[in-house]
Amino acid sequence: MAHSYHEKTLPADLSAPAFVHGWRRRALAVGAVFSVLGIILGFLAGDGWNHFLRAWLMGFMICFGFCCGGMALLMTQYLSGGKWGLLIRRPLEAMTRTLPLVFLYFLPVGIFGVSLKQLYLWARYPDAAAALKDHLINAEQAHAIIWKKPMLNPTSFWIVMLFCFASWALYTFLLNKWSLQRDADSAPNVPYWQVKFENLSGFGVVLYSLTLTAIAIYCVMSLDVTWYSTVYGLQFLVGQAYGVLALVILTLIGLSKAQPIKTIMRTTEQHDLGKLCLAFTMLNIYLAFAAFLIIWSGNSPEEIPWYLDRIRGDWGVIATLDFVFHWLLPFTLLLSRDLKRIKSRLAVVCCIMIFARCWDMWWLIEPNFKDAARNLHFSIGILEYIAVPGALISFWTAFYSWQLTTRPLVATNDPHVAEILEPEHAHA
Template identity: 50%
Template structure:
């Protein structure tokens, strides 16, 4: 299939099946993109270091670093979740997206390393790590460093939220993810190299093996991921409780991974083998899936707010008050418009979902919107920022721009490197054969 303008394509351009491309490896362009990612990493890392020379900058560097690390974790965890779901459900949408998803998961080791500074310096971020027993929280309360409610909540959550417990929980989460990622990537290569590949026996053998891995792993991942984000994000506000916090992060992971996955495929569609294999039909399907995740993201977030608003319980409402007053209403408005309204309205259009040039910009927009949302979730947890955005008085908060970009660009460098290491198409998969069929969409 020729892609001259990467915009809207004629669904009737091919009336017979296509042949598998002779070249299945990633194009040289991936290495060029990788070098650009490293340049962005270096530039923004140097700019971020400048903030370390001011008191306000030092105060925000670790917070903004946490935001960048959690964004990378969302890419890895979301890619793993999509892989597991695709192995259970099947479908051409997953076949074309599989190798980018696998490449994302293989950056898991980098995310583990990135988490180490957060774990080593957790006392600077979390009240439960700074005051670890009732006597210490009582002293902090008397010194005016904790409110009475914070003291009581820290004591009641001590079994889960203390330095040793947090490290143990993180090790368990990472060990499980590492095991599943290792098996999924190992078996993927073994399936392609299967001497009996292309036969029904081979298809069934690998289908059963991946389904047996994906079934229980999906459930366990959701539980462990919820625990992980509670410990390292939600507990930034020791008082805050939410029964859908994990689900919100899971949907946000899917939102971000789909945006990056679609963006990757469209950029690669200028070159073989994706040029032949990535049909307009699959792009349309992935666009519809992105639309579904956008709607689910809106639903979960607004439903939580509506329930808390209706209940009108001061302890629960305070979390939103901190994120509305003192200039935060501007950030909230940007979050709603950029993160939900714009993608929702645009993805309603069938023609837009089928246009490659337009989807490039939308996917980049959606990834940028995730930064706004993470900023709104993380920064207002700290007392100096609650109900006080203080942009003019504190230039250190600009590290929320430079540091996350440096961290995510570093992750992108490794992602692109992993993408270039393996063939971009899974060979021994019946769904791959369907990608070679002529377009049937109208």
């Protein structure tokens, strides 16, 4: 048994390596290509612009998940502690600072009289009784619109959205500001900063859970006005952590090719992050399957149409692949101890997980519409689900990459710095 006791110290320069600017340039180039493709598809396909708007909603929800999911995971780390948090803290902070771009992504979704009416029946037919009389909606839809009108109306939609974004902006500001102040503290008062971040994050996690549920209901669940689910917000919360973890691990693997992450990213912490991915993979599938099992066993005519829309008309193939991408592949691969400790293999699993989040969001959104429910068919317009989210995610990635370069990548006044610089024991 051989041991290595080489002492490590943090490098003098803690800024992001120069190749991060290359990530940003490549992301901008890819975003430009997808943008042109999305516009061309909008003109070529008869239903192209309808799919363009639906695909924009999908891209917004994915980028929102990375941004605000990063904030939720950051607060969770402050509450739980652990030296693995030192690795992911600055990438998560960079994710939170993309909130202005995510808000710009939201605006086309919430435009009065255009996007809202195109996407949501409750906005298109505020007088549900008249719409039912004209055979524009069915009786179940009319009943749901009438009873949910105090919540599902454009005014309430905008009030809730503005409140959510304002609360997230406040938390983003405080988390990032205090992080820099903590590093600038000449005599680091560990208990003071620990209590301060815990107090902020404790209420913040609760507030985010509530506001995320509101966003999930307004932006996705209400696409089918008759659908309701008490676990919907929690599924989104876990799904966001699932995607954010995959992205932050990919970021760290890329950054570990150079200093300063090369020094502090030990195999031990990498393995811990891989185990955390496995935990969220299991929790993700547990929630999804439990919701399906309860509704299937109940066999209620009010609940099963939502699933029937997503498993009939060849949608069953998409649902099966969603199961494969979202759970089967990550779960089986992450069971391997060696895989979690080899960067290249772990990166492949993380890519699968991010792709699975996009696939799942498509499966959640597209079957809500009359032309797609129980009727999966290929059209030029449906390619918008590749082009538009591809553009939005690429531009978000470029902004995220830029944010990584604006601050040091290591929080120097963290009490775990000394521990994470300790040499690992290499076993032969």
